[in-house]
Amino acid sequence: MPELIDPTVRLRTSFLAAVAEFHGEPGRPVPWFVTDVDPPALTDPAAFGGYVARVMAERTEAGMRADAAVPMTTLWWADGDQLLGRIAIRHRLTPRLKRVGGHIGYDVRPSARRRGHATAMLAAAMPVAAALGISQVLLTCDESNTASRRVIEANGGRLVGTDGGKLRYLLPTPAQSPEIRKTG
Template sequence: MPELIRPLPRVRESYVAAMAEFQAEGRGKPDDQTMIGVEIREFGSTWHTPEGFARYVSRLRAEAEEDAPRPPGIVPATTLWWVDGAEYLGRLAVRHRLTPRLLEGGGHIGFDVRPSARRRGHATAMLRAALPVVAGLGIDRALVTCDVDNVASRKVIEACGGEFEDRRGVKLRFWVATSPGSAP
């Protein structure tokens, strides 16, 4: 049964295989500014060793700490992995607060499912499972965005209660209640 976990070294082999799937789709190229794209470029050459992957996991876990060093404009973020045993299926990042840039297009929550695990309900289950975590961070209404042409992500957001607010450029913006009784 899949579950959300904080990043752990035990899924290294599956994680590396998942990143290869994303790269086969074109992720990780210089113009890819997604979480996965940036991380492939920054850490991909070290994931093949247990030590390198452990350093990467430690960095991800530290990003949730309020006082962790980070570039200007980057907020604390909790990364959660959707796994089934040692099988990495996807990831979700919860940004603890919104900057003007995140309010426009990035939102509180970003998620990805590895290509070989798509179209099986993982994204919807993962987002639903994360909502209590988001509520625990004091976020009653989470902004979740997707590209205008990403029908699958739009369906996931709506299935989790997302209420459409507007379109800004190439992004659709939705508000999702994080706990029962919190209005979107």
């Protein structure tokens, strides 16, 4: 059964297969998290370990990359040894993130789409956002992105406006704390 987990070197093979799928998808932009992977991490297991450590460190101010706007918690949606997607929860919003990006961004690998993973992944991330002190998550998507609209609305997102071709939704977070499984 799929679940949110911390990024782990254990999923290296599946992660690399997902990266190849994203790069091979015609007519769609490659997600930023795919282009953010250090090139050596794509071939060297030790470098992949460094990539995972960097992603985990981005949860703190001290661990943020120089080009990052805010700390973020990245989690992987996995079923056993299969990476199905990833979700990033931004700990706070900048003026730009209020317009484009919001608190949460997510991607499902092409071979795992149309199976409800994005909807389940977003639902599972909401308690994590609550634990980070976010009482209402802002989610944005392109007006033309019907799939993302459905994911957000299936999770109770309330449309609050549009801005430059982007839809803006608010989604309250639950009160309980999450259980994120640590993997090694």
